[in-house]
Amino acid sequence: MASTKGTPLQFDLDDEDLKLFLEEAEEQIELLDQSLVQLEGEPDPALVQRIFRAAHTLKGSSATIGHKKMASLTHAMETVLDAVRQGRRAPTSDVVDALLAGLDALRVLANEVVTRVDSGIETERLEADLMAVLEGDGPAVALPEAHDAPVYQVPAGALECCWEDVEQGQGIYFVDVTIASDCQLPSIRCYQVLQEMESIGKVAACWPERDVIEAGGGEYRMASLLVTRQTDEQVAAALKAVSDVAAVRLRQVPPAEATGPIEGFRDEPQQPAAARPEAGEAREDAPAETQRGANGRKASQSVRIDVERLDGLMNLVGELVIDRTRLQQVREQLSSVLRDASLSELMDNFEETTSHLARVTDELQEQIMRSRMLPVRSVLSRLPRLVRDVAVKCGKKVDLVTAGEETELDRSVIEEISDPLVHILRNAVDHGIESPEERRAAGKPETGTISVTAWNQETYIYLAVRDDGRGIDTSALRRKVVEKGLMTREAAEASTDDQVVQWIFMPGLSTAKQITDVSGRGVGMDIVRTNIERLNGQITVSSVPGKGTEVIIQLPLTLATTKALMVSANGTVYAIPLVSVTEALADHEADIHTVGGRKTLRLRHRLLPMIDLAAALGDTRPRMLPTDGYFVVAARHGDRQAAFIVDRLLGEQDVVVKSLGDMLGTRKGLTGATILGDGTLGLIVDIASLVTEQAAVAVPA
Numbered sequence: 170m171a172s173t174k175g176t177p178l179q180f181d182l183d184d185e186d187l188k189l190f191l192e193e194a195e196e197q198i199e200l201l202d203q204s205l206v207q208l209e210g211e212p213d214p215a216l217v218q219r220i221f222r223a224a225h226t227l228k229g230s231s232a233t234i235g236h237k238k239m240a241s242l243t244h245a246m247e248t249v250l251d252a253v254r255q256g257r258r259a260p261t262s263d264v265v266d267a268l269l270a271g272l273d274a275l276r277v278l279a280n281e282v283v284t285r286v287d288s289g290i291e292t293e294r295l296e297a298d299l300m301a302v303l304e305g306d307g308p309a310v311a312l313p314e315a316h317d318a319p320v321y322q323v324p325a326g327a328l329e330c331c332w333e334d335v336e337q338g339q340g341i342y343f344v345d346v347t348i349a350s351d352c353q354l355p356s357i358r359c360y361q362v363l364q365e366m367e368s369i370g371k372v373a374a375c376w377p378e379r380d381v382i383e384a385g386g387g388e389y390r391m392a393s394l395l396v397t398r399q400t401d402e403q404v405a406a407a408l409k410a411v412s413d414v415a416a417v418r419l420r421q422v423p424p425a426e427a428t429g430p431i432e433g434f435r436d437e438p439q440q441p442a443a444a445r446p447e448a449g450e451a452r453e454d455a456p457a458e459t460q461r462g463a464n465g466r467k468a469s470q471s472v473r474i475d476v477e478r479l480d481g482l483m484n485l486v487g488e489l490v491i492d493r494t495r496l497q498q499v500r501e502q503l504s505s506v507l508r509d510a511s512l513s514e515l516m517d518n519f520e521e522t523t524s525h526l527a528r529v530t531d532e533l534q535e536q537i538m539r540s541r542m543l544p545v546r547s548v549l550s551r552l553p554r555l556v557r558d559v560a561v562k563c564g565k566k567v568d569l570v571t572a573g574e575e576t577e578l579d580r581s582v583i584e585e586i587s588d589p590l591v592h593i594l595r596n597a598v599d600h601g602i603e604s605p606e607e608r609r610a611a612g613k614p615e616t617g618t619i620s621v622t623a624w625n626q627e628t629y630i631y632l633a634v635r636d637d638g639r640g641i642d643t644s645a646l647r648r649k650v651v652e653k654g655l656m657t658r659e660a661a662e663a664s665t666d667d668q669v670v671q672w673i674f675m676p677g678l679s680t681a682k683q684i685t686d687v688s689g690r691g692v693g694m695d696i697v698r699t700n701i702e703r704l705n706g707q708i709t710v711s712s713v714p715g716k717g718t719e720v721i722i723q724l725p726l727t728l729a730t731t732k733a734l735m736v737s738a739n740g741t742v743y744a745i746p747l748v749s750v751t752e753a754l755a756d757h758e759a760d761i762h763t764v765g766g767r768k769t770l771r772l773r774h775r776l777l778p779m780i781d782l783a784a785a786l787g788d789t790r791p792r793m794l795p796t797d798g799y800f801v802v803a804a805r806h807g808d809r810q811a812a813f814i815v816d817r818l819l820g821e822q823d824v825v826v827k828s829l830g831d832m833l834g835t836r837k838g839l840t841g842a843t844i845l846g847d848g849t850l851g852l853i854v855d856i857a858s859l860v861t862e863q864a865a866v867a868v869p870a
Contacts, residue, residue, distance in 0.1 A: 174289030180282055181235045187282065193230055193353070194279040197223040199550065201272050206553040208253075209265040217260075221250045222350065222389065227275065229353045238292045239278040245296040246271045249303050258303060262561075267302045269554070271295050319433040321392055327374040328427055331396040334371065339398045341373075341427045344408070344419040345434045348389045352413040359387025361411045369407055370397025373427075392433055394422070479541055479580075486530075486537045487730070487825035491844045493530045494822065496523050538579070538727060545623045545630070546574035548587055552594060552621060559598040566616040567602055573623035578630045579727035585704055586632065586724060589697045593634050593720050594619065596694065601638030601718050611715065613637070625726070628748065632722040641712040643669040650675070670712050674698045702857040705731075705746060705840065707806065731826060733843075735819035735851065736802060739783035739792055742851040743815070744824050744843055745802060749856040751810070752803040753818055759801045770812040772803055782813040785859055786838045786852070806860040813859075826853060 182190060200223045204216060224247045231239035246268055252258040274295055277288045321343075328335075335341060346362050348355045359382050366372050372379070375393035377386060397404060405417045418434045500523050504516060549571045560567040602608075602617035609615060619636045646669050647661040655675060676695040701708045706724040725731065725748075733744035734753065752772065760771040761779070768779040779801065784792060795816050802813045824843035840855045 174287055176287040178281055178285050178287055179235075180285070181233075182282075186234065190230055190234060190282060191279070194227065194275075194282075197227050198272065198275055198279065201268075201275075202554050203550045205265055205268050205272065206557050208260045208268075209262060209557075214254075217250065217254045221247065221254055224250055225351060226353055229351060231278075233353070234282065236278065236282065238290065239275065239281075242271055242274060242278065242292045242295060245299040249299050252303055264302050267295075267298050271299060319392075321374075321376050321431045321433055323374050323394060323428055323431060327394070328396075331371050331373050334396050334398075335424055339370070339396050340401075341422045341424060342395045342397065342401065342404060342419045343392065343422050343431050343433070344395050344404065344417070345392045346390070346408055346414060347416040348391075349413045349415040350389060352389070355389050355413075356382070356385045356387040358411060358413045359391050360385075362391060362408055362414065363393070365407055365411055366393060366395050366397075366404075369399050369404065370395050394427065394431070395419075479537075482537050483541065486534050487827075489530050490534060490730070490823060490825055493523075493527050494845070496526065534730070538730075541579050541581070541727070542577040543580050543583055544574060545576045545578060545583065545632075548583055548590065549574055549621060549623070551587070552590065555591060556594060556598060556619060559595050560602075563599055563602075564604060565598060565602050566605055567598055568616055568618050570618060570620040571622070572620065576623040576625055576630060578625075578724070582630070582704065582724055582727065585700065586722070589700055589708075589722065590621070590632065590634070592694065592697045593722075594621075597634060597636040597638070597718070597720075601636040601640075603639050607639075628726050628732075629723050630726055632724075633719060634722075635717060635719045637717040640714040640716055640718055641670050641673065641710075643714075646670075646672050667711070670710055673710065674708075702806075702861075703840075705748075705855070705857065707857075731824055731853075733822060733824045733853065734802065735822050735824075735845075736782070736800070736815040737817045737819060738781075738815045739788050739790060741783065741788065742819065742845060742849065743782060743786075744822070744851050744853045745804060745813070746854070746856060747821060749804045749806060750802060751805050754801050754803075756799050756801060759812075761801075770801055770803065772810075772812070775810065777803060777810050777812040779812045779814055780859065782815050782854070785813075786854070804856045804860065806857045809860045811860045824851070824853065 201220060204220045204223070207216060208220060224243050228240050228243035228247055231243060249258070249264060249268060253260050253264065258264060274290050274292065277290050278292075281288055328341075331339075331341075344366070346359075348358045352358055363372065363375060363379065363382050373394045373396055375382065375391065377388075377391065381387070382391065395404065399407070401419055401421065404419060408414055408417045422431065500520060503519065552571065553569050556567055556569045597619050602619070603611065603613070605615040608617065617636065617638055619634065622633045622635075624631050643666045647664075650656045650672060651658050651661050661669075673694050674697075698708050701722055701724065704724055706722060708720065708722050710718065710720045712718040731744075732747040734747055734750050736743050736745060762769050762771055762776070764776065769776045770779055771777075781792065782802075783790075794814070800815050800818050802815060802818075804811060804813060826841045827843060828841050837858045838855050839852050841853045843851045843853060845851045
């Protein structure tokens with residue numbers, strides 16, 4: 170099985186099987202990635218069984234398509250996991266290290282199915298390492314028994330729709346179904362069992378819940394409360410006819426006992442199931458089975474959709490939103506003409522139609538946006554492995570705690586926050602958390618804690634990363650900025666600690682005493698802030714010496730649309746994101762002063778520099794402010810504020826963000842464009858960069 174990098178590979182699968190294999194492989198590899206880190210020092214039987222099943226599933230699917238190296242490696246991992254499952258080997262760090270090394274190789278091997286080229290992974294060495302930890306002198310561990318009968322709570326009102334059937338003599342059965350342990354698609358089998366039960370009766374309740382099963386979350390065991398006129402033998406026979414059903418146990422439940430807790434069956438050893446198809450044999454068309462259902466019953470309520478299709482739908486909805494705005498402008502233009510022509514009835518119908526179209530468009534846009542939303546769990550689930558690896562390299566002990574995994578945000582934002590989080594967490598482990606010896610000396614537990622919390626607020630998502638480490642050394646930061654010539658010693662000493670903490674975002678600034686492969690080169694946090702501000706987000710940091718550091722990231726829920734204040738400046742229409750706007754004033758209402766030859770706006774006891782928006786965005790055409798007065802828009806980014814001079818305020822509008830790509834060149838201050846109601850182009854302003862650049866273009870007094 171020697172690897173020859175670059176050798177062409179062939180696998181026994183067509184395009185449909187390829188898609189199914191990749192989806193399943195990604196799902197199982199992610200499950201292993203999350204669970205193996207939890208396994209270390211925590212031999213929970215359910216967790217061990219879940220990990221074992223994932224490895225077993227990968228072994229079966231890779232063997233089915235003829236990927237011998239992948240099947241061999243997963244078999245070795247499965248052997249180690251079986252020893253842990255049986256209590257013959259404790260899940261020590263050596264065991265978990267070997268399993269994680271195998272997992273990293275599995276990612277590459279799974280990608281070989283796409284590239285059809287040998288990656289050169291040496292599975293023999295990895296398998297030998299796995300066998301070595303298995304044969305070592307590591308301690309055994311007694312796993313707690315997991316054979317107690319589970320208790321199922323029937324949801325309140327679950328049987329209300331079935332009492333008439335019960336009164337007519339139908340029986341209530343508690344049904345327990347076990348799927349074969351070597352089944353490659355247990356979620357589909359659970360769905361088929363649920364459909365089969367609905368064909369012979371009414372399912373009053375099921376565990377896991379119906380929504381979970383229909384969404385593909387079923388596993389190797391399910392239970393239900395079934396109301397049917399069939400006998401117990403007929404029910405068992407019908408369910409055993411479903412492929413891969415290893416066992417069906419059921420008992421009749423008296424109506425008086427069917428509304429409270431129901432005790433299930435004790436776990437029993439599972440009988441061997443029929444052998445799975447070997448490589449080269451035909452595979453069942455699982456997606457087709459899922460869609461067909463028995464007797465034309467309702468299919469799954471959850472379907473997989475290609476990202477490209479969602480993007481296409483989003484673009485179409487964006488065009489519809491633009492046309493809606495244009496239609497509303499046409500309505501306003503026609504309103505006076507039609508009414509003057511005594512065509513008020515036609516105008517009323519037209520207004521009613523446009524209003525209805527606007528409501529439908531808004532609802533359609535909201536539904537499409539929801540379909541693009543994903544739980545932030547998909548990002549947070551990758552972090553435990555990262556923290557563990559960095560902690561091992563740094564010789565530290567760190568626990569990661571996550572909260573708010575169900576918080577949803579647009580997938581486009583999810584794709585962008587992974588790298589910033591990685592930078593922040595690596596810094597937290599390397600710079601923030603002390604060594605076990607330092608923590609003991611400071612009266613802290615040897616194991617440090619890092620928490621990552623996500624939550625929604627209005628149109629933003631917030632991610633907070635907190636650690637209980639040493640905090641940021643402000644004295645060291647002061648010395649560094651002086652050493653690098655970024656600031657005079659007097660200015661550095663005059664700065665408050667809160668101001669100094671923000672210097673960690675300066676390019677090239679690092680307080681690490683030595684350069685490692687983890688950090689210390691002075692890159693990372695400045696890139697983090699740049700990337701987040703590019704997304705119209707903000708990042709703030711606070712720190713308490715000896716207590717720890719907190720970094721909070723604020724990002725918009727979606728990058729596809731935004732609410733904006735539309736303005737015109739020197740003949741060009743601009744869209745200023747509404748979340749950045751604090752106030753808009755006519756020049757005669759504004760408290761304008763001249764300081765040092767520059768105009769400033771006094772607003773709530775602060776002096777804001779006044780910036781000509783058109784000039785700041787590179788408009789070099791001759792500039793004349795309107796003789797009948799201009800407007801001032803105060804905007805902020807973080808704790809920085811500025812006032813922008815514009816010619817006119819055009820009102821608020823939902824704008825669809827369109828990327829201009831290379832057309833923007835290196836010009837700062839713009840994030841994209843939008844199409845206005847009259848079909849012309851409007852430019853979306855990047856307030857963060859304009860405010861940060863400290864009033865690049867001032868207005869003469």
